Amino acid sequence: MTHAAHASHHYTSTGLDNRKIAIWAFIGSECLFFGSLISTYLIYKNRSLVGPFPHEAWTNPQTGETVKAILDIPVTSASTFVLLMSSLFMVLAHAAVVRGDRKYSKIWLVSTALAGTVFLGFQAYEFTSFVHEGLTLKTNLFGSSFFILTGFHGAHVTAGVIWLLTLFFIDLKRGLRPTDAINVDLCALYWHFVDVVWIAIFTLIYLIP
Amino acid sequence: MATTVAPPPAVAVPASRYERGLWSWLATVDHKRIGQLYLYTAVTFFLIGGLEALIIREQLRGPNGTLVSAETYNQLFTMHGTTMIFLVIMPLSAAFFNYLIPLQIGARDVAFPRLNAFSYWVFLLGALFMNASWLFGAAPDGGWFGYTPLTTKAYAPGMNIDFWVLGLQILGISSLASGFNFLTTIINLRAPGMHLMRMPIFTWMSFVTQFLIILAFPIITVALTFLQLDRFFGTNFYTTAAGGDPLLWQHLFWLFGHPEVYILILPAFGLVSEVLPTFTRKPLFGYPVMVYSGVLIGFLGFGVWAHHMFAVGMGPIADSAFGVTTMLIAIPTGVKIFNWLATLHGGSIRFTTSAMFAIGFIALFTIGGVSGVMHSSPPADLQQTDTYFVVAHFHYVMFGGSMMGIFAGAYYYFPKITGRLLSERLGKVHFWLTFIGMNLTFFPMHFAGLNGMPRRVYTYAAGQGWDLENMVSTWGARMLAVATLVFVYNLIRSRRQGERSGNDPWGAPTLEWSLHSPPPEYNYAVIPTVRSRYPLWDLKAAHRSAHEPHEHDGDMPTLAPETLAPDTPPPTARQLGITMPTPTLKPLIASIGLTAIFVGLIWNKSLPIMLGGTALFVVALYAWLLSPLEEHEE
Numbered sequence: 001m002t003h004a005a006h007a008s009h010h011y012t013s014t015g016l017d018n019r020k021i022a023i024w025a026f027i028g029s030e031c032l033f034f035g036s037l038i039s040t041y042l043i044y045k046n047r048s049l050v051g052p053f054p055h056e057a058w059t060n061p062q063t064g065e066t067v068k069a070i071l072d073i074p075v076t077s078a079s080t081f082v083l084l085m086s087s088l089f090m091v092l093a094h095a096a097v098v099r100g101d102r103k104y105s106k107i108w109l110v111s112t113a114l115a116g117t118v119f120l121g122f123q124a125y126e127f128t129s130f131v132h133e134g135l136t137l138k139t140n141l142f143g144s145s146f147f148i149l150t151g152f153h154g155a156h157v158t159a160g161v162i163w164l165l166t167l168f169f170i171d172l173k174r175g176l177r178p179t180d181a182i183n184v185d186l187c188a189l190y191w192h193f194v195d196v197v198w199i200a201i202f203t204l205i206y207l208i209p
Numbered sequence: 210m211a212t213t214v215a216p217p218p219a220v221a222v223p224a225s226r227y228e229r230g231l232w233s234w235l236a237t238v239d240h241k242r243i244g245q246l247y248l249y250t251a252v253t254f255f256l257i258g259g260l261e262a263l264i265i266r267e268q269l270r271g272p273n274g275t276l277v278s279a280e281t282y283n284q285l286f287t288m289h290g291t292t293m294i295f296l297v298i299m300p301l302s303a304a305f306f307n308y309l310i311p312l313q314i315g316a317r318d319v320a321f322p323r324l325n326a327f328s329y330w331v332f333l334l335g336a337l338f339m340n341a342s343w344l345f346g347a348a349p350d351g352g353w354f355g356y357t358p359l360t361t362k363a364y365a366p367g368m369n370i371d372f373w374v375l376g377l378q379i380l381g382i383s384s385l386a387s388g389f390n391f392l393t394t395i396i397n398l399r400a401p402g403m404h405l406m407r408m409p410i411f412t413w414m415s416f417v418t419q420f421l422i423i424l425a426f427p428i429i430t431v432a433l434t435f436l437q438l439d440r441f442f443g444t445n446f447y448t449t450a451a452g453g454d455p456l457l458w459q460h461l462f463w464l465f466g467h468p469e470v471y472i473l474i475l476p477a478f479g480l481v482s483e484v485l486p487t488f489t490r491k492p493l494f495g496y497p498v499m500v501y502s503g504v505l506i507g508f509l510g511f512g513v514w515a516h517h518m519f520a521v522g523m524g525p526i527a528d529s530a531f532g533v534t535t536m537l538i539a540i541p542t543g544v545k546i547f548n549w550l551a552t553l554h555g556g557s558i559r560f561t562t563s564a565m566f567a568i569g570f571i572a573l574f575t576i577g578g579v580s581g582v583m584h585s586s587p588p589a590d591l592q593q594t595d596t597y598f599v600v601a602h603f604h605y606v607m608f609g610g611s612m613m614g615i616f617a618g619a620y621y622y623f624p625k626i627t628g629r630l631l632s633e634r635l636g637k638v639h640f641w642l643t644f645i646g647m648n649l650t651f652f653p654m655h656f657a658g659l660n661g662m663p664r665r666v667y668t669y670a671a672g673q674g675w676d677l678e679n680m681v682s683t684w685g686a687r688m689l690a691v692a693t694l695v696f697v698y699n700l701i702r703s704r705r706q707g708e709r710s711g712n713d714p715w716g717a718p719t720l721e722w723s724l725h726s727p728p729p730e731y732n733y734a735v736i737p738t739v740r741s742r743y744p745l746w747d748l749k750a751a752h753r754s755a756h757e758p759h760e761h762d763g764d765m766p767t768l769a770p771e772t773l774a775p776d777t778p779p780p781t782a783r784q785l786g787i788t789m790p791t792p793t794l795k796p797l798i799a800s801i802g803l804t805a806i807f808v809g810l811i812w813n814k815s816l817p818i819m820l821g822g823t824a825l826f827v828v829a830l831y832a833w834l835l836s837p838l839e840e841h842e843e
Binding site: 011012013014016018021022025026028029030032033036037040043044047048049137138140141143144145148166 | 320321385388389393396398399401403425426427428430431432434435438442443445446451453454457464736831
């Protein structure tokens, strides 16, 4: 409620901070970005000429080798759970900053970043194991559209982790005050959005065969 | 903090190097300066794009032209289209967004001044990147819509398409950044009392345009990213041999490409809707309907894309659906045309150059609109597609529409930007040369096209029934070249020697004309309170009614003290104690870092350049985000 006292707080038509409106516009734009990537994946579903395939086994006609369905749903369910939990941590971090709780703001910020990093670790593991099983960017349509879609999502998570760590270090250095809550709020909106995108990806790409 | 020797300076320190000279332009975050940068850059590219068009026309003047080779011809028409769309009309619109939106809504700057500077620099570097291709003799040659698989590595192994893909990616970042910025500005920085239905119509049309930009550009970003990955990293998105669908690109491209058409035309709609009321001395006819039709065009603009693809055989259902939506979108557009005509009807029209361009716009855009509806019907389109008929159509829309509207806006707003009027005499010459030249160039193309002349052919045999049409088109193009030189000469000459305009040379109704010309850096010393759509007309009416008792609803705007004051230089921000954003080079440095990443990619995927660019970008971005926008006096 001390916002009005803050020097850089100008009059706005809606009473909202400019950055809050901009981040919503950005998220709207990102919906079209991920929408296009997901649509492409779905359009190319079941149209790969060679394997490996996401949901069914494939026998290589040249070598006679069989590759099982490549998506590992239990492992990805675990990483999805971690990412979903990170959204909870994010909410707690924001709440801590709003009430001026220096201790828990740090704990929850770093927890969110950590959960994001664990998710990225899962993704790195998934990508390397796929490559070992013979699926790369160049293998087939599935490889191209899968790696680019999930890769872009991973890049967004990475940017989010960097943003969270930046906030964490600012918190360490000078402490985030309740007047800084808007900064955490913006990061939180972004983070939740990236999380929601993952729910769409997990459902459409992993769960629906 | 200042406890010792020197007394702290009385004011924040925008050093003098930030006020004059090259440095002041490199470090500026002032929306009016950035607007001018966009303007002058875009005019330069207009000359380049125009020269490309002129060479094309000279090549096609008669049968069996030999001026340029087929390869060069491909590069010329590709770069002509790409330049005119992305480096001329969009940045000219951006020039007006920048200059006008804060003035029209009563703000001191845009929501994010440094992001605004960043958008401009990224645009400039992207434009230079794209045109650097000429130096390597490898200008893009896949047409402005770059259809795959023609543009995949297998069929276009040179660097040409690389320049195109990466150049458009850079330009897209600029457009997106400015889209978020202006959207926020319009939503959040309107002066007290300026609710949405009191916004000047140019700001309204710009508002719709920003929505289109932020929703359409991510789609082309994805389409280009696929092509970029296919070309640089061997993915299969557009590889037909791997099962890739050749229509994927077309759908993604036109899902962007058709909203893009409205991104190009809506700002011109807005400018014409500002010009006509002033020069007819009448409020815009049906303001709310103008707003709603603009919004409706924005919505429908996302539902018509596949009318560019009737020839690929999507089947009767898709063809019919897109035919119908295309016919539908003509309705709000037609409503606009009738509203402009109704604004003219019964008005006391002053035929200034600006008004003439606005009226010319209505005539020519209507022709372009009508030929557009003609190919909304799939069977008719099958005859017209890929012929000069289509070329005629979109030039009537882009040149007869967007450019004529922008010219109307340029003559109208030049006095606000420079404090001087453009020469009306040269202006009239410019108008008539443009109007006649434009019709001579593009009207015969309708006939050439219907008689079967395909587009994008670098030469043709004699006696196919197009010889005269092509000859006339070429003479028209020469006329347009002269017209453009007259315009540029007028711009340069009037900047220094034009007649002084004062604050409000036209008797205009909107807020920006209450300011000095050019406006001071802070725009409004006191943020005005707005009570109607035409605050200045209300004010003048009130002045009149002071002498002759006149019926007035008492809705008086409160304007800054300098309103309607004589032509004295306004006080500086410093004198008034207004804190303005501090000039900074950080956006420029960040944009250089960002562009370097793309330079590295095209430079044989040079890792050092890409990593260096990334590092520069990240460092500049952190320095920018962690430093305050304004230096506060404590």
